[in-house]
Amino acid sequence: MEDGVYRGANPALKPGRILKMESPEDEESADDSEDIDCMAQEESKHFLSVVKSHFGSEYPLYLTALRTGARQGELIALAWDSIDWKKSFVTIKQTIVNGKLQATKNRRRRRIPMSPRLAEVLRERKRAAAVASLASGSPVSRWVFPSLTGGPMDPSKLRKEFKKVLLKAEIRADLTFHSLRRTALTGMAGNGVPIASLQRIAGHSSIEVTAKCYLNVKPEDHDGTINALALLDGESMARVNPRTVQTDGMECEPDANSGVVGAVGNA
Numbered sequence: 001m002e003d004g005v006y007r008g009a010n011p012a013l014k015p016g017r018i019l020k021m022e023s024p025e026d027e028e029s030a031d032d033s034e035d036i037d038c039m040a041q042e043e044s045k046h047f048l049s050v051v052k053s054h055f056g057s058e059y060p061l062y063l064t065a066l067r068t069g070a071r072q073g074e075l076i077a078l079a080w081d082s083i084d085w086k087k088s089f090v091t092i093k094q095t096i097v098n099g100k101l102q103a104t105k106n107r108r109r110r111r112i113p114m115s116p117r118l119a120e121v122l123r124e125r126k127r128a129a130a131v132a133s134l135a136s137g138s139p140v141s142r143w144v145f146p147s148l149t150g151g152p153m154d155p156s157k158l159r160k161e162f163k164k165v166l167l168k169a170e171i172r173a174d175l176t177f178h179s180l181r182r183t184a185l186t187g188m189a190g191n192g193v194p195i196a197s198l199q200r201i202a203g204h205s206s207i208e209v210t211a212k213c214y215l216n217v218k219p220e221d222h223d224g225t226i227n228a229l230a231l232l233d234g235e236s237m238a239r240v241n242p243r244t245v246q247t248d249g250m251e252c253e254p255d256a257n258s259g260v261v262g263a264v265g266n267a
Contacts, residue, residue, distance in 0.1 A: 038182035041190070043171055045234065050169035058161060060125045061145045062180070064090075067118045067229055069184035069202055072177050073097050074104065076153045078144045083122060088114045092203065096152050110203050115229035182213075189214040191228035 039047060044066055052059045065075055073095035082091045093109040094101055104110075114122070122144070133140045141150040162177045185202055193201070199210040 036178055036182045037172075037175060038179050038186050039171065039175065041187055041232070044183050044187065044232075047165065047169050047171060051165055054168055055161070055165055058165070060121050062165070063118055063121055064144075065177075065180040066184045066187070067115050067232065068092070068112045069181050069188065070112075071095060071105070071181055072155060072158065075145060076143075076155060076158070077101060079142045080126065080140075080144055081142070083114075083144070084111075085119070085123070088116075088119050090114055090118075096155075099152070101152075104203060106203055106205050108203065110200055112201050113229065115233050117230070117233035185214060187232050188228055191231045193228045 048059070048062060048066065051062050061075065064070065064078070068090055070078070070090075070092055074092050077094045077096040078090070078092070079094075082093060083089070084091065089111045091109055091111050092104060095104050096102070125144070129140050138150065143150075143152060145153055147153050159177050162180075163173065166173050166175060185198060188201065189195070189198055195210055195214065196207060198214060199207045202210055204210045
């Protein structure tokens with residue numbers, strides 16, 4: 001480590017380019033800003049490795065953040081009935097701000113493909129929750145990432161825990177929890193998710209917003225969104241059938257010739 005920066009960090013990422021966010025409301029308003037820093041891909045891999053080794057119970061949460069690009073409030077509000085195990089999707093349909101459950105930022109639901117690794121980890125988390133429920137005699141919480149009492153997680157505690165992980169991993173301490181979202185979306189773009197699909201995964205109001213933040217990554221054609229997410233997991237997949245990425249009234253489907261997800265519907 002040098003000057004508080006993990007040696008694996010990409011020098012092109014400037015630690016000074018940070019927009020401080022202290023609350024979920026700030027996170028929502030700053031969501032489309034270009035001034036949010038992120039981790040390089042090697043940093044994010046190291047981050048997850050440290051979480052798994054030293055903060056094991058939090059690993060599913062951070063993996064979900066880095067594989068879906070969900071906002072903090074959306075992760076807190078993620079319920080088990082939002083996961084489609086058969087089709088391998090996570091549906092982001094609500095968020096929690098100031099302790100209140102409400103619609104997402106643009107009031108649209110969006111379906112995000114789960115990478116094979118994420119699906120495996122979340123299945124195991126649900127099994128563990130069921131076992132704990134039987135042992136305690138209390139019902140399984142409806143939330144995927146509940147508090148110790150079974151209710152929604154406290155966002156301020158979540159941010160404090162995130163800082164502890166950064167310290168343990170010797171990664172820049174000035175990153176914010178929202179940097180996980182920027183890291184996830186940047187990684188997807190860099191590993192081949194088309195910009196139209198990325199817009200829907202991000203839940204941006206327009207493709208121009210997505211392009212402003214991520215077009216400079218210049219994504220190339222791969223075998224679709226699922227394959228790109230698998231690459232982030234460090235898995236080598238010869239070919240994975242692309243999944244449909246949907247929001248209300250919009251969807252993306254595989255191109256019959258290229259196998260790459262392309263925009264259809266009223267995008």
